[in-house]
Amino acid sequence: MKMKILVINAGSSSLKYQLMDSESGQVYAKGLCERIGIDGRLTHKVPGRDDVKQDIPMPTHNEAIKAVMDALVDPEKGVIRSTDEIDAVGHRVVHGGAEFAASCVIDDNVIAAIERCIPFGPLHNPANLMGIRACMEAMPGKKQVAVFDTAFHQTMPPKAYIYALPYEYYEKDGVRRYGFHGTSHKYIAGQALRALGREGHPEGTKIISCHLGNGSSLAAIVDGKVVDTSMGLGPLAGFPMGTRSGDIDPTIMEYLMGRYGWDIKEMLGVLNKKSGVLGISGVSSDFRDLSAAAREGNERAALALDKFAYEVKKYIGAYAAAMGGVDAIVFTAGVGENDADMRMRIASGLEYMGVKICPKCNATRGKEEISAADSKVKVFVIPTNEELMIAMDTAELVK
Numbered sequence: 001m002k003m004k005i006l007v008i009n010a011g012s013s014s015l016k017y018q019l020m021d022s023e024s025g026q027v028y029a030k031g032l033c034e035r036i037g038i039d040g041r042l043t044h045k046v047p048g049r050d051d052v053k054q055d056i057p058m059p060t061h062n063e064a065i066k067a068v069m070d071a072l073v074d075p076e077k078g079v080i081r082s083t084d085e086i087d088a089v090g091h092r093v094v095h096g097g098a099e100f101a102a103s104c105v106i107d108d109n110v111i112a113a114i115e116r117c118i119p120f121g122p123l124h125n126p127a128n129l130m131g132i133r134a135c136m137e138a139m140p141g142k143k144q145v146a147v148f149d150t151a152f153h154q155t156m157p158p159k160a161y162i163y164a165l166p167y168e169y170y171e172k173d174g175v176r177r178y179g180f181h182g183t184s185h186k187y188i189a190g191q192a193l194r195a196l197g198r199e200g201h202p203e204g205t206k207i208i209s210c211h212l213g214n215g216s217s218l219a220a221i222v223d224g225k226v227v228d229t230s231m232g233l234g235p236l237a238g239f240p241m242g243t244r245s246g247d248i249d250p251t252i253m254e255y256l257m258g259r260y261g262w263d264i265k266e267m268l269g270v271l272n273k274k275s276g277v278l279g280i281s282g283v284s285s286d287f288r289d290l291s292a293a294a295r296e297g298n299e300r301a302a303l304a305l306d307k308f309a310y311e312v313k314k315y316i317g318a319y320a321a322a323m324g325g326v327d328a329i330v331f332t333a334g335v336g337e338n339d340a341d342m343r344m345r346i347a348s349g350l351e352y353m354g355v356k357i358c359p360k361c362n363a364t365r366g367k368e369e370i371s372a373a374d375s376k377v378k379v380f381v382i383p384t385n386e387e388l389m390i391a392m393d394t395a396e397l398v399k
């Protein structure tokens with residue numbers, strides 16, 4: 001469906017936007033509002049033109065959205081004549097709990113349901129709602145769609161999403177695995193099916209989608225539907241990430257909180273912001289810095305990279321076992337798309353399950369298929385595009 005969709009990703013003090021074509025993915029303009037609630041700065045980018053940077057007071061998200069609208073329709077820096085040209089707005093919403101298994105057109109009921117999910121996404125959902133409300137005020141009557149990070153994972157069977165806790169906490173309190181990066185995993189699943197020549201008939205396909213960025217997660221996808229994923233109730237779970245620990249033994253929390261007198265907020269601060277490959281290396285959360293440090297002989301940087309590759313490899317093995325095989329493994333996001341060495345470390349040693357990388361293809365930037373011609377399992381590198389997925393879902397729902 002060809003439409004002009006404004007994609008909004010609202011954070012607590014920032015707001016990213018893209019005005020794009022929902023069919024071709026062409027980006028007309030994109031940008032970022034920063035320091036909302038502090039002072040306010042807009043960076044507005046139009047392909048082929050110089051970036052525009054402007055200090056604009058943004059006490060709330062309302063002024064931020066107003067600044068975005070003004071930039072989009074500006075006779076000089078704009079790309080449309082009026083906001084009437086925007087067919088609909090698609091919002092990224094982080095936590096949809098068990099309320100949303102798909103994207104949906106926003107109405108009062110949807111807003112109430114997103115509010116009910118705030119306890120699961122206390123940092124993100126309130127900010128996402130501020131973005132939605134600001135757009136409703138700036139463009140009354142314009143169709144708005146919510147696209148949830150959790151929705152694509154709602155097809156998981158109970159054995160994958162249930163935690164081995166007293167069942168009442170699932171029933172009464174909604175404690176279960178939800179999973180994140182769903183918009184990316186959904187886009188990647190679609191692209192992998194295309195690459196496998198199975199678009200429109202995914203029956204029998206088994207795909208492992210590896211979203212490796214600052215935050216990272218894996219998803220096991222059978223027949224185009226998620227059957228398991230590595231993140232949990234929140235995005236701290238799974239394998240080590242840039243600054244997040246991934247799964248740890250909960251006993252560690254009791255031990256460290258006792259020793260250092262931390263409360264749970266301080267403990268979670270360590271697990272969210274000071275752990276992962278940053279925590280192990282003490283160098284950086286950025287894989288480029290870690291590779292450089294490891295090359296110069298920094299042993300902890302080397303250990304951090306080793307740990308990351310090892311844990312991702314274990315998840316791939318686990319998901320192959322869970323699915324009873326695998327047809328394709330896809331690498332995406334900052335690390336997955338760019339770090340050929342990390343892809344090699346992860347995939348090497350998996351020859352026993354039919355994974356054989358072509359080293360030359362893996363080292364060639366922009367090459368989609370990096371498995372050897374005789375590899376039983378196809379291995380792809382596919383750039384993710386969460387904004388396009390949001391635009392596609394939005395166009396589909398409002399057409």
Ligand code: ADP
Pocket residue numbers: 212213214215242285286287288333334335338339
């Ligand atoms: P986010 O989760 O914030 O969306 P990205 O998917 O953009 O993150 O991934 C960001 C990470 O990608 C950076 O922290 C960096 O470690 C990694 N990265 C980006 N480019 C490269 C590269 N050329 N080589 C290795 N790692 C890279």
